Amino acid sequence: MVKTAVNLCGVELKNPIIPASGTFGFGYEFAELYDINLLGSLSFKGTTMELRFGNPTPRIAECYEGMLNAVGLQNPGVDKVLSEELPKLKACFDGPIMANVSGFSLEQYRETVRKLDAEPQIAWFEINISCPNVHGGGMSFGTNPEAAASVVAEVRKVTKKPIIIKLTPNVTDIVAIAKACEEAGADGISLINTLLGMRIDLKTKKPILANKMGGFSGPAILPVATRMIYQVYEAVNIPIVGMGGVSSAEDVIELMLAGATAVEVGAANLRDPFACKKIIEDLPRVMEKYKIEKLEDIIGGAH
């Protein structure tokens, strides 16, 4: 009997699979299809202080083995997340919840986390300093080591729960940013967020997305994720949540070998709403195939 459990920042997960923020809503749409309690955790829709509509449409474009999105952090705002969305999530999910938080100032990050901190089922904060869709906001914090560290320090003031910083790959030196976050007291690093991309419609001869640029995700980005996780694992001593194009149990194991303690599944949920369930159910078979008894033993195994 193989063991799929992992420990992420002191919290036990029955398996390392976590649907990525923005691809799973607040879970209840998927609970119509299967019992989402089989998930290790889930990272809910990126939450901000105030309600956000996000970007104009079209917000979605397709590409080979992936997609672009420019949703722009649409969410109902932290108060409604607490009063309306979390009760619905808790009605269908008993496990530990990862709260994904975005902000456009240090104060917004801090106050959003302060409000969510009171919810006992939230086990970690995943702080998005990397969303490439919002002008002047997320991008600037995530592309500079000092700015990234300042978010960690600010959020630390209001929560004792683990803080996981979600990094953007759209930087020259992701290692420097990861190290700065660790030094500032981050408990974990999650990566990679989407890669900045663009598609142009040949009929209109203009960008497909109303926002022109959007975040590229899907199987095509897996090698970029693997490489960056590998690099960051060499440089930091805190756990890594890996993501980027994961679509199969084999991909999960690849990211864990690179250094991930847990693995998020993103775009795959949109193509196949059963993606996480299938990956979890397939993990034991793939572990046996590669003679892996305990998933925890393979974290960083490629180094």
Added chain:
Amino acid sequence: MKQGIYEIKSNVKIAKDVYRMVLAGDTSAITAPGQFVNILLEGKYLRRPISICDWDDNTITLIYKVVGSGTEQMAAMQSGSLDLLVGLGNGYNTEKCGDAPLLIGGGVGVPPLYGLCKALIAAGKKVQVVLGFNTAEEVFLKEEFEDLGAAVTVATADGSIGVKGFVTTAMEALDYDYFYTCGPEPMFRAIEKAVEVSGQFSFEERMGCGFGACMGCSCKTKYGNKRICKDGPVLEREEIIW
């Protein structure tokens, strides 16, 4: 919503660039006309949302227009099976209309009105249908609507068949107490301007998932933000911000 594998029973061309595909499989997730399916195609990362034209206990009829490489791929299929998410979206509310509803379809927006027409006639309504196309060779479903017992008027932009002009031209001669529509947005705007009575519009948008998870197809309404795929595609006239 249900996911399933559906067998292609037939797939035939019925007008210029327009095909009718009949699929066999579980239809129990379909609850209202105006809902859609989301189709996984070989080599395409995202599914293709296509409105449901008609359904019964074990078949789904789709009518789609070839507009890109995905629908082109569909048009070439003669047999085999497709992975579908079925019963997506809210669909039309058939209980809101009076006794004399008007159905207004523009081009490839026509198909979902067929299932709606069937439901309204079964409910004892006196249904009128206006179908708008660019030209005669694009016209489809006219006889099928008539066979259901609806009074059909066709309008073509070039006048090659039916009333010359737009759907709104053809509507001038008709009396109705409610409308249901699906078609291009310029047609919606013309309807919004020309029509007094209340009604329902079915919208189209580029989607990520098709079932409410990704927020890819959101729009603002008077009642707050809505997802075209989950809270729509049908919106009521009163809530739409033009």
